[in-house]
Amino acid sequence: MTDSKRTIKISIPSDLDWLGVIDKTVEGITEVMDFDEFDRDSVSICVIEAATNAIQHGHETSPDKPVDLEFIMEPEILTVTVLDHGKGFSPPDLEGEIGPAPDLTRTRGRGIFLMRSMMDEISFDFDEGTLIRLVKRKSPSESEEEASA
Amino acid sequence: MKISRNDRDGIAILKLEGKIMGGPDADLFQTQVKDLLAEGQNKVLLDLGKVSWVNSTGLGILISGHKTIENSGGSMKLLGVNKRIDQIFMVTRLNTVFEAFDDEADAMASF
Numbered sequence: 001m002t003d004s005k006r007t008i009k010i011s012i013p014s015d016l017d018w019l020g021v022i023d024k025t026v027e028g029i030t031e032v033m034d035f036d037e038f039d040r041d042s043v044s045i046c047v048i049e050a051a052t053n054a055i056q057h058g059h060e061t062s063p064d065k066p067v068d069l070e071f072i073m074e075p076e077i078l079t080v081t082v083l084d085h086g087k088g089f090s091p092p093d094l095e096g097e098i099g100p101a102p103d104l105t106r107t108r109g110r111g112i113f114l115m116r117s118m119m120d121e122i123s124f125d126f127d128e129g130t131l132i133r134l135v136k137r138k139s140p141s142e143s144e145e146e147a148s149a
Numbered sequence: 150m151k152i153s154r155n156d157r158d159g160i161a162i163l164k165l166e167g168k169i170m171g172g173p174d175a176d177l178f179q180t181q182v183k184d185l186l187a188e189g190q191n192k193v194l195l196d197l198g199k200v201s202w203v204n205s206t207g208l209g210i211l212i213s214g215h216k217t218i219e220n221s222g223g224s225m226k227l228l229g230v231n232k233r234i235d236q237i238f239m240v241t242r243l244n245t246v247f248e249a250f251d252d253e254a255d256a257m258a259s260f
Contacts, residue, residue, distance in 0.1 A: 016172045023202065041233040044202070052170065052204045101242040105216065107209035110241055114205060117240045 006073045011066040012051070014059040014084075019048050022069065026080075029071050033078060036142055042118040043078065043136050049111040050082035050132040058084025058130050078136045085129040094122060150174040150200075152181055160192045160260055161185050162228075166199040171206030175213075182214045191223020192260045196253075198229030203237060215246065224248075228256045 010025060012018040026047050030040040047069070054067045065085045072079040098116045102109050115122050121135035151166040163181065168174075185193060195211075203211070218225040227249040230238070238244040250256035 016170050019170060019204070020168065020201075037232070038236070041236055045204075045233065045237060048170075048202065048204050052206060056171065056206065101240070104242060104246050105212065107213045108206075110205040110208055114237065114240060 008071045008073070009069065011068045014055045014063045014065050014067055016052065016055055019051055019055075022047055022051050025069075025071070029073060030078065033073060033138070034142060035078070035136070035138060039136060039139065039142070043080070043134075046115045046119050046122075046134055046136075047080050047082065049115050050080070050134060053111055053132065054082055054084035054086075054130070058086035060086065076138045080134045080136075081131055082134070083129055083131045094124070150177065152177060154181070156190070158257060160194055160257060161190045162194045162196055164196040164199065168201055169203040169207030169210055171204065171210065174207065175210045178210050178214055179217075182217050186217070186221050186223075191218055191221045193218055193223065193225040194228055194253075194256050194260075195225060196228045197231070197234065200231070200234065203234050208237065208241065208243065212243070212246070224260065226250065226256055226259060228253055 026044040059065045068083040070081045125131040153164045230249045
């Protein structure tokens with residue numbers, strides 16, 4: 001990939017059936033950026049989680065409101081923002097250690113834990129909707145392999 | 150998600166295909182589990198070989214099915230978990246809840 005910053009924007013309808021499009025988009029972008037398979041899967045899992053939140057909680061499954069995604073590609077860093085146009089929700093506490101995995105018998109409430117565990121940074125902004133910002137940095141081995149290629 | 154069923158040696162093998170991600174998937178799976186238990190079938194092998202991914206809502210569907218079957222005195226085990234789903238199980242520690250197999254014969258013999 002070149003040194004310049006590139007941005008790709010997509011919008012999907014607020015419908016879980018469209019999550020597959022996000023998966024394919026992330027797959028393509030992380031491949032171009034030379035992330036390894038583990039990190040590619042981590043990013044896909046987390047962007048799908050963020051979009052699931054937007055669809056199920058942000059829009060309460062109203063397909064008339066789009067979910068807007070922006071992928072900002074820099075040589076060593078991928079930043080993904082996922083924006084819904086709903087009424088927002090109570091911001092989770094993102095300070096301090098991630099803590100143990102949620103109770104194993106719980107059937108809900110693992111999305112933010114997954115995103116915090118698998119991404120390098122996660123933050124929320126609330127304005128007209130909720131914006132989730134996810135950051136993944138390439139690991140040193142991925143960067144070295146690319147430099148020697 | 151699609152579900153097809155094939156019973157063998159007293160075990161219900163449910164083959165799931167597609168993505169497990171909530172919405173109608175939850176009703177589909179819960180109905181299937183209820184039907185099995187109503188028949189007295191509580192040994193269930195979930196074949197996830199054709200499942201591309203699971204989100205956290207999908208995890209809830211699997212946990213719910215697992216709990217329902219275990220509470221009936223039966224067991225639900227997994228077959229063909231791909232790397233991505235395994236990664237989610239490891240992070241959430243659900244690998245300690247779900248017994249998973251790569252080989253169908255080993256899975257069948259474990260019941």
